[in-house]
Amino acid sequence: MQNFLSNLRQHPLVQGAISRLGLNIFGQSSKERPQTWETHPLKSREIVYLEAPHPSAEVARTVSYALAESGAETRLYGFEVLPQIWRESGEAFSRPVILHRGDLLPSLHSFALVIDATGLNSLGELKQLDDDVLRWLPILPEDGRVICICRPWQFQADPFAAASQSALPDLCERWAQNAHRTVHAVILAPQAEPHLSGFLRYLLSDRARFLPSQTWRISDRPQTAITDYARIFEQQSILITGCNHPLGQACARILIDNGATLYCTDDPSQAESTAQLCHSLGAHALTFDEAGIASLPRLSGILHFRNALDSELLDARKLIEAQKLAPNARGLLCTHRAFGLNGFVSAFSRNPAYSALTLNALSIDESACSSSEISGQAELCAFLISPESAGLQGQLFCVPPLSHDGRLQH
Amino acid sequence: MHHSRRAVLIGGLRTPFVPAFADYRSLSCIDLGATVVSGLIEKYALPRQMLDELFFGCVILPPNSPNVAREIAIELNLNHVPGTTCSAACTSGLEAIHLAQNAIEQGECDVAIAGGTDSISQLPLTFSPKVAQAITPLLARGKPTFLDWCSAFAQLAPFDQILPGIPRIAERITGEILGCAADAMAARNQITREEQDAYAVESHHRAAEALAAGRFDDELCPVDLPDGQKIYADKLIRADASLEKLARLRPAFVHQGTVTAGNSTALTDGAAAVLLMEEQKALELGYRPLAAFRAFAKAAVDPRDQLFAGPVHAIPKLLQRADLSLGQIDVIELHEDFAAQLLADLKLIQSDAYAKAHLQMDRALGVIDRSKLNIHGGSIAIGHPFSATGARLVTTAANELALHNQNYALVCLCGGGGLGLGAVLERL
Numbered sequence: 154m155q156n157f158l159s160n161l162r163q164h165p166l167v168q169g170a171i172s173r174l175g176l177n178i179f180g181q182s183s184k185e186r187p188q189t190w191e192t193h194p195l196k197s198r199e200i201v202y203l204e205a206p207h208p209s210a211e212v213a214r215t216v217s218y219a220l221a222e223s224g225a226e227t228r229l230y231g232f233e234v235l236p237q238i239w240r241e242s243g244e245a246f247s248r249p250v251i252l253h254r255g256d257l258l259p260s261l262h263s264f265a266l267v268i269d270a271t272g273l274n275s276l277g278e279l280k281q282l283d284d285d286v287l288r289w290l291p292i293l294p295e296d297g298r299v300i301c302i303c304r305p306w307q308f309q310a311d312p313f314a315a316a317s318q319s320a321l322p323d324l325c326e327r328w329a330q331n332a333h334r335t336v337h338a339v340i341l342a343p344q345a346e347p348h349l350s351g352f353l354r355y356l357l358s359d360r361a362r363f364l365p366s367q368t369w370r371i372s373d374r375p376q377t378a379i380t381d382y383a384r385i386f387e388q389q390s391i392l393i394t395g396c397n398h399p400l401g402q403a404c405a406r407i408l409i410d411n412g413a414t415l416y417c418t419d420d421p422s423q424a425e426s427t428a429q430l431c432h433s434l435g436a437h438a439l440t441f442d443e444a445g446i447a448s449l450p451r452l453s454g455i456l457h458f459r460n461a462l463d464s465e466l467l468d469a470r471k472l473i474e475a476q477k478l479a480p481n482a483r484g485l486l487c488t489h490r491a492f493g494l495n496g497f498v499s500a501f502s503r504n505p506a507y508s509a510l511t512l513n514a515l516s517i518d519e520s521a522c523s524s525s526e527i528s529g530q531a532e533l534c535a536f537l538i539s540p541e542s543a544g545l546q547g548q549l550f551c552v553p554p555l556s557h558d559g560r561l562q563h
Numbered sequence: 564m565h566h567s568r569r570a571v572l573i574g575g576l577r578t579p580f581v582p583a584f585a586d587y588r589s590l591s592c593i594d595l596g597a598t599v600v601s602g603l604i605e606k607y608a609l610p611r612q613m614l615d616e617l618f619f620g621c622v623i624l625p626p627n628s629p630n631v632a633r634e635i636a637i638e639l640n641l642n643h644v645p646g647t648t649c650s651a652a653c654t655s656g657l658e659a660i661h662l663a664q665n666a667i668e669q670g671e672c673d674v675a676i677a678g679g680t681d682s683i684s685q686l687p688l689t690f691s692p693k694v695a696q697a698i699t700p701l702l703a704r705g706k707p708t709f710l711d712w713c714s715a716f717a718q719l720a721p722f723d724q725i726l727p728g729i730p731r732i733a734e735r736i737t738g739e740i741l742g743c744a745a746d747a748m749a750a751r752n753q754i755t756r757e758e759q760d761a762y763a764v765e766s767h768h769r770a771a772e773a774l775a776a777g778r779f780d781d782e783l784c785p786v787d788l789p790d791g792q793k794i795y796a797d798k799l800i801r802a803d804a805s806l807e808k809l810a811r812l813r814p815a816f817v818h819q820g821t822v823t824a825g826n827s828t829a830l831t832d833g834a835a836a837v838l839l840m841e842e843q844k845a846l847e848l849g850y851r852p853l854a855a856f857r858a859f860a861k862a863a864v865d866p867r868d869q870l871f872a873g874p875v876h877a878i879p880k881l882l883q884r885a886d887l888s889l890g891q892i893d894v895i896e897l898h899e900d901f902a903a904q905l906l907a908d909l910k911l912i913q914s915d916a917y918a919k920a921h922l923q924m925d926r927a928l929g930v931i932d933r934s935k936l937n938i939h940g941g942s943i944a945i946g947h948p949f950s951a952t953g954a955r956l957v958t959t960a961a962n963e964l965a966l967h968n969q970n971y972a973l974v975c976l977c978g979g980g981g982l983g984l985g986a987v988l989e990r991l
Contacts, residue, residue: 192865222920224868245920247751247869247911 190385190411190539193224194358199263200225201253201289205282207272210238211346212302216267217242217250219350225357228253228263265298265357270321271341273303274314283324290332299336300356301325305370308343322368329366336366342544344373351379351541360536363529365553371544374511377453377481379540386413390450390479391538392472393417394441395458397426399522400487403531404456409434411535416449446471451479454538455510458487469501469510478509485537486514495549502547511546513537518554526554569842570667571852571991575678575958576602576784577835580946581798583683587832589789592621593628595834595948596635596680602784603676603838607850615672617646618663619836620655620679620950624648626687631680632659652978653898654861655679656835656953657986661859663839673844678836679950688727694719734866734979741979742816742827742901744870749821749903751869752910756821759902760809763826763943766899770940771802778939782958799829799946826902831946835954837961854961854988857971858884866981871904873983874975875911879922881973885987889929892987893969896956897931898976899941908977938963952976957986964990 200220204213213236220227221242227250229239235252243250266289273279286299293299306319325338337356341349348371355361379385391408393401396417408415415436419427424438431438439445452472472478488494498514501507515537517530530552536542537550576599581587587595596619604611619632628634632646651658656679663677690698697718701707707715719725733740739747749759773779774797786794804825814820815827845852860883862876874897882889899905909931911917918924939959942952953976960972968990975985 193868218920241916244914245916247748247907247917249751249753 190382192382194354194360195220196224198225198265198357199228200265200267200357201228201230201263203230203266203268203285205268205270205273206278207274208269209271212269212271212349214238215346215349216269216353219353221246221248223354224248263292264294265300266293267300267353268302270301270303273317273321274311276313276317279317279320286328290328290334293334296362297334298357299328299334300339300353301336302339302341302349305340305342326366335364338368340368340370342372345371345544348376348544351543355536355541360532363525364533367550369545370548372546374543374546375481376543377540384412385539386411389453390414390416391454391456392449392452393456395419396430397423398458399527400517400530400534401456401458402430403527404534405430405434405436407531407535409436418445446475446477449477452477453479453482455484456487456534456538457485469507473507473509481543482510483538484510484512485534486512487517487534489517498549499547513545513547514549516549516551568668568670569855570664570839571842571845572854572957572961572988573607573838573840573845573850573852575782575835575837575954575961576606577782577951577955577958578786578833579783579794579797580831580833580948581794583830583832586788586794586798587682587786588684590682591625591685592623592680592682592834593625593631593634593638595682595832596631597638598786599678599784599834599836600635600676601639603836607838609838611641613674614641614644614676616666616675617644618659618675618677619646619648620651620659620953621648622650622652622655622681622949623683623686624650652980652982653900653949653952654976654978654982654984655950657957657974657976657984660837660953660957664856667839667841673841675839676836677839678834678954680834681948681950682832683830684832686730688730690727691724693724734870737867740816742822745901745903746817746820746822748869748871748907752907754903754906758906759821759826760806762902762906763809764804764806766937766940767801767804767944769938770800770944773939774800782962797945799831800940800944822901822903826943828900828942828947831948833946833948833951835951835958837954837957852991853965854990857987857989859986860884862983864981870981871900871908871977872911873977873981874908874985876922877983877985878912878975879924879928881985881987882928887971887987889931892971892973893935894960894963894972895931895936896960896972896974897937897941898952898956899937899943900947900977902943904977957988961988964988
């Protein structure tokens, strides 16, 4: 009977009738405000963790706690005994980890695979990992994800280890193309393990559903402590330049919803629409001149939306000279045309004069204008400006448009 | 900590707890509260003019008379007695006692009665704001005409949300029914169905033994029903509860879940209250106080996570404020909303990993000695008229300290919204 009732409530006609009559009998929340940043973004998501040979205890510790804290249901595959760290993290957040022994692949409910490949040091091990993952990929759902954690090959003394680690990002790309799944390669520098947590929370969550496969280079960089995931930009001032860009507007909404104090500016010719946007969002309109800059508080983030690289509107030097950057300030350059963007961002990051600002870049396709595409890109921009992505610097991300039927292109 | 003024507990009383929609269905929460207040006045021969104030907790507030405490005073012709009502989910009754304690120690009053009362039988049904906004102005005008009615009717179009809302004991922010939250907590903390049933059976057996031994006699006051009957005893305790019987019950909230009607509290009507006085005043009037409140502590957790984990956070704060360790507590009364909730809380309280991750402690508080916990049964057996449970726990704990010459008791409740509220009593 309970099954019958449970199935009945899913019927669209039943749901419609209940809604129209306002019966509210089936657990509908009376307050359904969507949240971008959640304390438990992976709630009830089943994640499988695999370890390639010579795994890292620090990676295991970070991943175990990140998954448990985020609400994930973790399954360990290929372990004989439940390691202590997984037992502890499961107990700490009442998310017991389940062991799958033997050669049987777990059920079809697994959403994602997280692989610790940081210890791979031979091509034989690489081949074995390839074989294992290829068995897994078809089991993941269409929107399933793979996160492959590896090390920068430059840190490997052994040439075979260096070869294995350098091959992993390419292998991830091949997995993505062959299996039509999203596969992220996370290249984790030594000592950068604590930063992994924010990436897992984002990459495995619904926020990243429109994000295609990327390679992420995480280094050991200072991070602003996150005290409240539900208000991650609380007490942070963020400047958006080019705020009338559709993506700029979408980002502004996310930032305001998550506690940011927002300052918006654009071409003087768009002053009226800038003012209207700020009024509707509760943001501050700003003219990017000397007086405007002087009126700014210390900024934790700068988002720049333009159709091309344009040094006029974004001039970080003015902000640096005016000491308008808070510690660990982050910047994102977002543009339709990527010419020279990679070199710009890379050189900017290496220049000591600009060390006060951590800058990354995002290249988006001009034709990408559906609400899903804008939404996905805005989530990515917000992530790249947030304290969660502290380990990233000087990287260029590319987000191609969705396919004609609204799916990711792998 | 000893203030210059100290609130002391003289004693407590409660109505028998009965299933909702049964014996007390025609009695309001005000009627039930008035019963215990007049019972306390009579039991302790308190001169009526000496009562300074009433504090009552209530979850299901009567819409037309929500200040239940004051209504109780008026009902009893205690017209000089102000009343304050508070609503903090299942912790309401203990919160009312806390308010009374503060008022006495701040010098605002010397003699107070505090407790809680709830009648699920008289749960009001509510219409949507759309219906209320269409109909209420109409009725407020006095004599609506036919055209006024037509206009109000037209405002209801489109005709959705016109039926009364079906009452649910659920979390507002998630829409999750509390039983489902308990089931989820059982799953996450790996509390089996068998463990929950065993706990529930133990609760019933302990309560039945206490009832048979007359342990509750001094804490109960009979209730007069409109038809002339009198209710003398609790009606939910099952001396014949068994694992076999509970095993036959189906999951009540979640398909293939573990929480059943047998290992959950029943919907209950009832009231309970305690008499508090300023210590010197009590001695002047010739009363012998039972206990004093050494500390109170509150906590709140994210209701989207583990809804009933509030006590796990409140108890360490409580013990720290009371400057006591868990081992020094002689009597422990924890509210049992669901066996799953209580067993999960016990597990979390003794988890080092949880303490490090959530409580900023290096180690867990320790293991709660089950021989000290709810020794006369708990809410699963006795019943849980939401707000009344706080005063019930305090009364039972204080009497236990006095009976066995023990020193400290700890009382704690979880509450909707992720609340936890506790108190430590010390015998006088």
